[in-house]
Amino acid sequence: MKPSPMQQPFRTAVLILVWGWLLFLVLAPNLLVxxxxxxxxxxxRFLSLPLNLDAYRQLLDPLYLEVFLHSLxxxxxxxxxxxxxxxxxxxxxxxxGKQRQVLLVFLLIVPFWTNSLVRTYALKLILxxxxxxxxxxxALGWIDxxxxxxxxxxxxxxxxxYLLLPFMILPLYSxxxxxxxxxxxxxxxxxxxxxxxxxxxxxxxxxPGVLAGVMLVLLPAMGLFFVPDILGGSRNLLVGNVxxxxxxxxxxxxxxxxxxxxxxxxxxxxxxxxxxxKRRLGEEGGx
Amino acid sequence: xxxTLLSLHHLSKEFDGKTVLDSLDLEIYDGEFITLLGxxxxxxxxxxxxxxxxxxxxxxTITLSGVDLTHTPPERRPLNxxxxxxxxxxxxxVFDNVAYGLKMEKRPKDEIRQRVREALAMxxxxxxxxxxxxxxxxxxxxxxxxxxxxxxxxxxxLLDEPLSALDYKLRRTMQVELxxxxxxxxxxxxxxxxxxxxxxxxxDRVVVLKDGRIQQLGTPREVYERxxxxxxxxxxxxxxxxxxxxxxxxxxxxxxxxxxxxxxxRKPTFAVAEGQRxxxxxxxEDIRVLDPADADGLPGKIVERNYKGSTLDSVIHLAxxxxxxxxxxxxxxxxxxxxxxxxxxxxxxxDGWEWLLPEEVDPTPAEDRTVEA
Numbered sequence: 255m256k257p258s259p260m261q262q263p264f265r266t267a268v269l270i271l272v273w274g275w276l277l278f279l280v281l282a283p284n285l286l287v288x289x290x291x292x293x294x295x296x297x298x299r300f301l302s303l304p305l306n307l308d309a310y311r312q313l314l315d316p317l318y319l320e321v322f323l324h325s326l327x328x329x330x331x332x333x334x335x336x337x338x339x340x341x342x343x344x345x346x347x348x349x350x351g352k353q354r355q356v357l358l359v360f361l362l363i364v365p366f367w368t369n370s371l372v373r374t375y376a377l378k379l380i381l382x383x384x385x386x387x388x389x390x391x392x393a394l395g396w397i398d399x400x401x402x403x404x405x406x407x408x409x410x411x412x413x414x415x416y417l418l419l420p421f422m423i424l425p426l427y428s429x430x431x432x433x434x435x436x437x438x439x440x441x442x443x444x445x446x447x448x449x450x451x452x453x454x455x456x457x458x459x460x461x462p463g464v465l466a467g468v469m470l471v472l473l474p475a476m477g478l479f480f481v482p483d484i485l486g487g488s489r490n491l492l493v494g495n496v497x498x499x500x501x502x503x504x505x506x507x508x509x510x511x512x513x514x515x516x517x518x519x520x521x522x523x524x525x526x527x528x529x530x531x532k533r534r535l536g537e538e539g540g541x
Numbered sequence: 542x543x544x545t546l547l548s549l550h551h552l553s554k555e556f557d558g559k560t561v562l563d564s565l566d567l568e569i570y571d572g573e574f575i576t577l578l579g580x581x582x583x584x585x586x587x588x589x590x591x592x593x594x595x596x597x598x599x600x601x602t603i604t605l606s607g608v609d610l611t612h613t614p615p616e617r618r619p620l621n622x623x624x625x626x627x628x629x630x631x632x633x634x635v636f637d638n639v640a641y642g643l644k645m646e647k648r649p650k651d652e653i654r655q656r657v658r659e660a661l662a663m664x665x666x667x668x669x670x671x672x673x674x675x676x677x678x679x680x681x682x683x684x685x686x687x688x689x690x691x692x693x694x695x696x697x698x699l700l701d702e703p704l705s706a707l708d709y710k711l712r713r714t715m716q717v718e719l720x721x722x723x724x725x726x727x728x729x730x731x732x733x734x735x736x737x738x739x740x741x742x743x744x745d746r747v748v749v750l751k752d753g754r755i756q757q758l759g760t761p762r763e764v765y766e767r768x769x770x771x772x773x774x775x776x777x778x779x780x781x782x783x784x785x786x787x788x789x790x791x792x793x794x795x796x797x798x799x800x801x802x803x804x805x806x807r808k809p810t811f812a813v814a815e816g817q818r819x820x821x822x823x824x825x826e827d828i829r830v831l832d833p834a835d836a837d838g839l840p841g842k843i844v845e846r847n848y849k850g851s852t853l854d855s856v857i858h859l860a861x862x863x864x865x866x867x868x869x870x871x872x873x874x875x876x877x878x879x880x881x882x883x884x885x886x887x888x889x890x891x892d893g894w895e896w897l898l899p900e901e902v903d904p905t906p907a908e909d910r911t912v913e914a
Contacts (some may be wrong), residue, residue: 439595440628442615444642444693454641458632 284518291511300507309512318496322516325492328407329475332414336422336471337464339415344426344463348433359427362420370417374484377416381409381485405487413481421470429463465528473521493517546571546729547592547697552601554587554753561587563753564601569697569731570746574723576732578740579750580776585733588750589699592731593622605696616645621690622699626706627682629674635661635685636670642693660692661685663722680711687722697729704739716743737777741765749773765824771901774822781828781865783821785897787813795897797821800839800861809897822896825868830855830880831887838887841865843880855880857888 291309296302312318347358365373380386381403388400403409433456441451479494493513500510547569554562561584569575577585590596592603594615602611610618621642629638639660643653661667664684674682683703690698700719704712720743723730734740740747741761749756749764749772757769768774774782788803789796790813795806799821806821813819831838845856849868857865865888880886 434626434628436624436626436628437630439593439615440622440624440630441641442595443593443620443622444689445616445645446641447614447616450645455630459630 287511287514289511290507291515293508295506295508297505300505309506309508312509313512313516318513321491321496322493324490325476325494325496328411328414328490328492329472331411332418332475333422333468333472335411335415336419337467340419340422340426340467341460341464344423344430347423347427348430359424362423365420370478371480371484373417374413374481377413378404378484381412404485405490407486407490410482410486410490410492413485414475414478417478417481418471418474421474422467425466425470426460426463429460433459462528462532465524465531469521469524469528472524473517476517476520544571545569546606547731548604549588549592550602550604552588552591552598552603554584554591554596554598556587561753562591562598565753565755567748567755567758569729572727572729573745574720574730574732574743575746575748576734576740576744577748577750578734578737578777579756580735583750584753585735585750586701587753589622589701589731589733592697593620593699594618619695620697620699621693621695622701623683623686623690623703625702627674627686629682629685629689631674633674634670635666635672635674635677638674638685639689639692642689646693656692657688660688663691663725664688664718679707680715683707683715684718687719691722691726691728695728697731698723700730700732702733702735704734705736712739719743741777747777749776751776767896768822768898771820771898774896774898779825779866781823781825783823783863785819785821787815787817787819790815800859800863802837802839804892806895806897807893809899811899813899818900820898820900822898823890823894825854825866826852827890827894828865828867828869829889829891830857830867830869831889833885833887835887835889838889840885840887843882843884843886846880846882853879857886859888 290301292305292307293301294304294306294308313322347355350358378385382388383400383402383404385404387403388397391397392400437455437459438451441455446454476492477494477497479492479498482490482492482495493516497510497513497517500506500513504510545568549565549567549569552562552565553560565584565588567588577588579585587596591598594610594613598611602609604610605619630641633641636657639657640653643656648656657670658667661670664687666681666684666688669677669681669685674685677685683706686703703719704715707715716739719730719732732740732743741764744761746759747761747764748758749769751772757764757773759767759769764773764777768777768780771782774780783799785797785799785806787795788798791808793808795808795813797804797806797819829838833840839859841857841859843855844858844864847854852868852870854866854868857867859865867888
């Protein structure tokens with residue numbers, strides 16, 4: 255159908271807006287980051303020529319490699335914890351009555367209304383040595399002296415799980431919601447027990463949701479620098495902290511840019527895997 | 542023949558305090574095509590789910606060839622189901638869908654391949670083994686669902702309104718196909734539908750259900766020609782109800798007054814007494830539309846005529862407002878056979894073609910009494 259003359263200018267305006275947005279606010283900054291990553295460090299002007307790959311070489315430095323691996327480890331633990339809690343939660347959520355579902359999803363979204371920085375400080379008050387949790391456990395007589403919870407790796411992971419869990423649950427909820435009861439009944443009917451049904455029907459059909467959730471949790475879990483800043487002390491750094499420090503403290507922009515490109519590439523890889531898993535289910539997904 | 546295969550005994554089921562099945566008994570014979578027919582909410586799907594094992598009865602037992610299955614989980618019952626929306630696994634190919642049940646039985650690979658191929662050939666889909674369900678049409682998906690269920694060689698195949706999602710023409714084709722499959726496989730089919738035409742044309746026996754109780758159990762012919770009660774008469778096919786009053790009771794016949802018309806009718810199996818009120822039931826095709834000058838019949842006038850190809854269906858209003866539906870075959874000797882709207886006619890029938898039912902305690906509202914055109 256040919257657009258009417260009235261629609262044409264509107265259409266053009268919308269397209270210009272969208273493309274302009276993508277070009278100037280997405281593509282250009284990313285190109286700048288790529289550019290910065292191949293330039294040299296300059297204490298005065300931040301960046302200078304000549305172009306080289308020193309920043310990428312520095313990523314392989316054992317010192318930083320260790321930080322990255324530790325960050326990856328904490329992110330993976332966070333993701334696993336989110337998956338372990340989120341998967342059964344999303345499953346149960348999709349099986350309760352429609353009205354209760356709406357309420358529960360609403361409750362899941364409510365925390366987003368408070369700034370995550372504020373919520374992380376709240377968590378600090380709970381986990382502190384003289385905090386709510388320790389005092390409550392002491393009062394109950396379950397422990398004799400306060401536990402050291404704050405400024406540990408565990409505290410960082412708890413903080414990350416707390417902030418990121420909804421991002422795991424929501425995509426999982428969406429795939430479980432699409433999973434029709436009839437398919438599970440068909441599996442049982444054809445002789446599959448609970449485990450076989452889980453392995454052959456439920457897992458493959460919820461895999462796109464798992465990957466989407468992993469994507470939304472794993473990468474932010476490497477980047478949310480304020481969580482270790484508040485809860486982790488100096489030893490539990492994330493890649494996000496490294497990037498932030500390179501830009502703000504160490505003044506090594508090429509290295510900071512290279513580290514953030516590493517994260518972007520990891521994201522691209524996960525997106526690709528997600529797309530593949532969706533294609534395997536066919537265009538209609540759960541239908 | 543008529544050896545009981547599946548026996549349902551005193552089955553009861555409630556959902557949220559609402560009785561869905563009320564102490565229901567049913568014997569299903571080996572190799573028969575039996576249909577559970579009823580309006581939505583009559584309990585037919587629940588009954589099927591109890592047989593499949595997806596629901597547990599509150600009371601009663603289900604036995605298959607003498608073995609109690611009541612609390613056996615669905616995966617261990619030698620029954621398979623064809624679901625209303627097919628329930629094909631979207632992440633598997635047609636082949637893997639059909640092979641699923643055999644893989645669960647841990648059959649050798651060669652045997653699985655052989656049997657899946659046979660099952661797909663049976664439903665004429667051998668060339669589609671590598672397709673995904675979403676690449677198939679509704680009718681093809683339906684056939685995959687059937688192949689997936691029969692490849693397990695179940696004792697009983699349960700079909701939950703399997704044709705309801707198909708268009709009319711495809712539905713007719715699949716009816717013939719299902720009937721053929723059932724004959725070839727010799728498997729007992731339990732078929733659930735709310736479509737009385739489907740039930741009559743496919744089944745060896747029909748179970749008419751309402752409110753969790755069996756209203757009638759019989760061959761399609763019995764159910765259609767000798768309905769056990771007003772519900773069955775209304776639900777299965779279209780029916781004209783005439784009020785009748787018994788004026789005399791004879792040895793084998795009754796004198797009945799039908800809207801002022803005195804007729805001699807065959808004595809029914811239920812007890813009748815003089816003065817008793819009856820329903821005289823006549824199917825539209827048993828109605829004779831006569832010339833207004835005819836001595837016999839009830840006077841009325843044509844209010845609607847529908848040309849149906851092989852028949853002419855007309856609606857006639859009698860003098861007292863009763864609506865009568867008549868379905869007449871074309872008379873080949875009379876090419877001009879037709880009515881004008883408003884044309885006066887008389888309505889009659891051949892004695893003995895009627896079916897009598899006693900007045901029921903719980904009569905339906907008056908506006909329901911006329912036939913839906």
